[in-house]
Amino acid sequence: MDFNSDHFSLFELPVAFRLDPSLLDRRYIEMQSRVHPDRFASAGEAERRLSLQWATRVNEGYQTLKKPLSRARYLLHLAAHDVGSENNVAMPADFLVEQMEWREAVAEARAAGEHHELEHLHHRLKRDIGERYDELAVLLDDKHDLEQAADRVRRLMFIDKLLVEIDDAMVACEE
Amino acid sequence: MALLQIAEPGESAAPHEHRLAVGIDLGTTNSLVATVRSGLAVVLRDELGRPLLPSVVRYLSDGGNEVGYEAQARQALDPRNTIGSVKRFMGRGIKDIANRESLPYVFDESPGMLRMHTAAGLKSPVEVSADILRVLRVRAEASLDGSLVGAVITVPAYFDEAQRQATKDAATLAGLPVLRLLNEPTAAAIAYGLDNASEGVYAVYDLGGGTFDISILKLSRGIFEVLATGGDSALGGDDFDHRIFCWMLEAADLKPLSVEDASMLLARAREAKEYLTFHGVAPITGRLNSGEVVDLKLTTEIFAEITQTLVAKTLQPVKKALRDAGLSVSEVKGVVMVGGATRMPQVQRAVGEFFRQDPLNNLDPDKVVAIGAATQANLLAGNRAAGDNWLLLDVIPLSLGLETMGGLVEKIIPRNSTIPTARAQEFTTFRDGQTALAVHVVQGERELVSDCRSLARFELRGIPPMVAGSARIRVAFQVDADGLLSVTAREQASGVEASIVVKPSYGLSDDEIAGMLKDSMAHVRDDSLLRALKESQVDAQRLLEAVRAALGADSDLLSADELSRIDGDIVKLESAALGENRRQIMLAMDDLEADTKDFAAQRMDKSIRRAFSGRNIKELDGAPVTVKTGETA
Numbered sequence: 001m002d003f004n005s006d007h008f009s010l011f012e013l014p015v016a017f018r019l020d021p022s023l024l025d026r027r028y029i030e031m032q033s034r035v036h037p038d039r040f041a042s043a044g045e046a047e048r049r050l051s052l053q054w055a056t057r058v059n060e061g062y063q064t065l066k067k068p069l070s071r072a073r074y075l076l077h078l079a080a081h082d083v084g085s086e087n088n089v090a091m092p093a094d095f096l097v098e099q100m101e102w103r104e105a106v107a108e109a110r111a112a113g114e115h116h117e118l119e120h121l122h123h124r125l126k127r128d129i130g131e132r133y134d135e136l137a138v139l140l141d142d143k144h145d146l147e148q149a150a151d152r153v154r155r156l157m158f159i160d161k162l163l164v165e166i167d168d169a170m171v172a173c174e175e
Numbered sequence: 176m177a178l179l180q181i182a183e184p185g186e187s188a189a190p191h192e193h194r195l196a197v198g199i200d201l202g203t204t205n206s207l208v209a210t211v212r213s214g215l216a217v218v219l220r221d222e223l224g225r226p227l228l229p230s231v232v233r234y235l236s237d238g239g240n241e242v243g244y245e246a247q248a249r250q251a252l253d254p255r256n257t258i259g260s261v262k263r264f265m266g267r268g269i270k271d272i273a274n275r276e277s278l279p280y281v282f283d284e285s286p287g288m289l290r291m292h293t294a295a296g297l298k299s300p301v302e303v304s305a306d307i308l309r310v311l312r313v314r315a316e317a318s319l320d321g322s323l324v325g326a327v328i329t330v331p332a333y334f335d336e337a338q339r340q341a342t343k344d345a346a347t348l349a350g351l352p353v354l355r356l357l358n359e360p361t362a363a364a365i366a367y368g369l370d371n372a373s374e375g376v377y378a379v380y381d382l383g384g385g386t387f388d389i390s391i392l393k394l395s396r397g398i399f400e401v402l403a404t405g406g407d408s409a410l411g412g413d414d415f416d417h418r419i420f421c422w423m424l425e426a427a428d429l430k431p432l433s434v435e436d437a438s439m440l441l442a443r444a445r446e447a448k449e450y451l452t453f454h455g456v457a458p459i460t461g462r463l464n465s466g467e468v469v470d471l472k473l474t475t476e477i478f479a480e481i482t483q484t485l486v487a488k489t490l491q492p493v494k495k496a497l498r499d500a501g502l503s504v505s506e507v508k509g510v511v512m513v514g515g516a517t518r519m520p521q522v523q524r525a526v527g528e529f530f531r532q533d534p535l536n537n538l539d540p541d542k543v544v545a546i547g548a549a550t551q552a553n554l555l556a557g558n559r560a561a562g563d564n565w566l567l568l569d570v571i572p573l574s575l576g577l578e579t580m581g582g583l584v585e586k587i588i589p590r591n592s593t594i595p596t597a598r599a600q601e602f603t604t605f606r607d608g609q610t611a612l613a614v615h616v617v618q619g620e621r622e623l624v625s626d627c628r629s630l631a632r633f634e635l636r637g638i639p640p641m642v643a644g645s646a647r648i649r650v651a652f653q654v655d656a657d658g659l660l661s662v663t664a665r666e667q668a669s670g671v672e673a674s675i676v677v678k679p680s681y682g683l684s685d686d687e688i689a690g691m692l693k694d695s696m697a698h699v700r701d702d703s704l705l706r707a708l709k710e711s712q713v714d715a716q717r718l719l720e721a722v723r724a725a726l727g728a729d730s731d732l733l734s735a736d737e738l739s740r741i742d743g744d745i746v747k748l749e750s751a752a753l754g755e756n757r758r759q760i761m762l763a764m765d766d767l768e769a770d771t772k773d774f775a776a777q778r779m780d781k782s783i784r785r786a787f788s789g790r791n792i793k794e795l796d797g798a799p800v801t802v803k804t805g806e807t808a
Contacts, residue, residue, distance in 0.1 A: 029398055029566075031783065032566060032568060033398075033566045034782050034783055034785075035779070035782075035783065036566055036568075036656070037595060037655070037656035038355070038551075038554070038555060038566065038567060038656065039566075041325075041354050041355060041555035041556070041557075042194075042324065042325075042354070042555065042556055042557050042717060043721065044718055044721065044768050044771070044775070045768050046768055046771065046772040046775045046776075047775045047779070050775060050776055050779050051779070052595050052653075052655060052656070054779065054783070055595045055656070056595045056596055056597045056653065059592075059593045059594075059595065059596050060596070060597065060598075062593075063592070063593070167498060170498070171494075171495065171498070
């Protein structure tokens with residue numbers, strides 16, 4: 001096992017966007033139960049350090065692969081196709097208009113303290129995200145169209161921020 | 176030892192003697208120490224059979240102290256020198272303490288971690304906590320008849336770096352090696368999980384004397400995975416006492432009180448609170464110094480009313496933690512109640528209503544944390560029995576970040592990340608020819624540095640002069656399994672590096688700890704030199720045992736050359752460990768450690784490869800780990 005291998009090989013999974021989450025969970029737990037510092041609490045210095053490094057590495061790999069968005073970004077990164085940060089990327093106008101409408105709807109619901117409306121928006125957005133991930137799976141795993149995939153990932157990064165905004169708004173309503 | 180704890184499931188590690196390890200619940204109001212004896216976790220009692228040790232220390236003018244019930248009994252008579260609820264002061268500056276005017280202590284005005292003037296001199300919360308821990312250590316050593324390998328000490332999940340570090344410092348000062356700092360709710364879940372073999376998502380609602388914690392955990396197949404934590408490090412049972420106290424002042428129309436009177440009434444308030452758990456009305460009587468008599472009746476209805484906002488305040492972090500975990504109330508399978516303050520009926524009711532189910536109460540809420548800590552300590556000390564394969568995956572409670580331009584926080588590690596974890600980010604210089612970079616490490620969820628807790632500052636110097644924006648400085652955060660942070664900054668081109676193990680602004684330096692250790696020796700008959708020697712001898716035996724077992728299992732990984740060098744080190748260490756020269760033991764240990772370093776790495780690789788080979792069989796039932804059932808109390 002190579003410490004510097006990519007996250008997919010670390011968990012012995014195929015390098016692909018589609019992934020069996022329960023298999024990832026299982027492999028993660030198998031690895032952690034081998035390397036976790038709790039297994040080495042009374043061990044020597046060298047092993048404690050190794051265990052810390054490995055457990056950190058396994059956590060990093062797991063976190064990256066667990067969430068679809070970070071998994072997609074990581075796949076693009078492995079293919080030397082980094083998506084860059086959301087702040088310095090030009091997006092198509094229609095997408096931006098759509099995003100602004102979403103944001104206005106969230107801001108209005110927040111101002112009016114409409115918790116139900118926020119939940120509804122949250123639900124709709126989640127469904128929208130689900131569909132986008134299906135599309136992303138086809139682009140990454142079947143068509144191998146990295147250019148288009150990177151574009152979809154950038155959009156999802158925007159949408160992900162929107163989701164956080166809705167969460168924040170719900171918190172604000174509850175307080 | 177651990178090299179060797181890589182035993183296949185169901186197969187026990189090399190046989191060895193049982194190692195003495197304890198779990199300590201260092202509570203705001205009471206502290207406890209527990210251990211695992213023949214597979215059973217038990218709370219250790221004092222010579223009078225009492226399980227709790229009140230977390231109260233009274234300092235005497237001869238420099239000595241009284242700890243526990245003795246100190247508590249004198250609290251009303253000698254409030255200035257009798258420190259209670261010191262946990263609230265851990266890792267805190269004087270400005271952090273709410274309603275400090277109503278406290279009887281004489282705080283020192285100097286900056287840094289707060290200190291109190293007592294008859295025995297200036298005392299920091301770390302020293303006070305160390306005095307409590309020392310009593311528990313002595314109790315454990317007496318009842319276990321031997322020197323401790325170490326302790327697992329619990330902290331509220333919501334404790335920040337400064338508070339965790341202060342707790343660890345206190346243990347060091349008390350001569351207790353810390354195996355792990357464990358989050359209290361997680362400890363409670365361990366106690367419950369092992370008892371009931373529970374599967375699913377659980378919420379742990381922990382209302383202690385001075386802190387409130389909520390944790391959302393997933394228990395499955397022997398894995399305790401913390402999904403989210405939250406809480407309020409300045410909300411607890413003491414606040415309920417204080418509400419009663421304020422109600423008393425109003426109801427009896429009392430004038431400003433002397434420190435002694437206030438202490439006495441606060442004690443009456445606490446008694447009334449406890450009484451109301453089983454009764455509808457609590458009589459409150461007390462005689463003030465002036466001779467004036469306070470005679471009141473507090474009903475559960477009034478009590479619920481005056482504390483309603485406190486109860487509601489606990490539910491905010493609960494909602495937040497559920498959201499962080501991405502879960503709704505209906506997905507929570509059970510709610511574990513921890514902390515004496517959860518005995519209050521209005522708390523039980525509010526939690527039951529919120530989660531739409533009756534909370535779990537079958538373990539004593541005062542003992543459950545210590546029991547869980549003892550169970551974890553036993554495992555960490557290497558007393559692993561066959562089938563004892565559970566694992567705890569914990570998270571950090573608060574985000575860690577850096578100050579960037581304009582006093583803004585750049586989060587490096589988000590809250591609720593599973594630990595250990597590491598994350599790096601690149602920064603650059605702001606001015607042409609800039610040769611130093613100030614790194615300011617902060618903790619918290621807010622965007623402005625001023626709203627977060629400052630943990631540490633350090634400087635990276637010697638950056639070669641470059642055009643602004645062209646230096647590449649990589650700042651790496653590493654959080655270990657105790658949730659403690661170290662930070663490294665490195666300029667990529669030149670390799671200039673600076674790093675710091677975060678000793679938060681209110682932590683103690685190693686020198687300060689050494690100084691306090693020396694001071695404390697003047698009053699405590701505690702032969703620390705002999706102790707240190709004994710500890711190194713135990714450590715040496717542990718290392719020897721580990722290496723021997725490792726050689727037994729995997730000596731084929733070594734060349735003849737390496738093997739003979741290691742054999743030589745073993746002989747040297749064996750003879751050193753028989754002697755009384757501590758330095759010699761340490762040096763021999765260093766040699767053996769150094770010569771087995773590569774061996775350890777090879778064994779780790781081998782073990783990881785093994786995690787995957789033979790998987791076919793294990794995948795039939797889903798996981799290589801098994802839930803431990805029964806056994807603990």
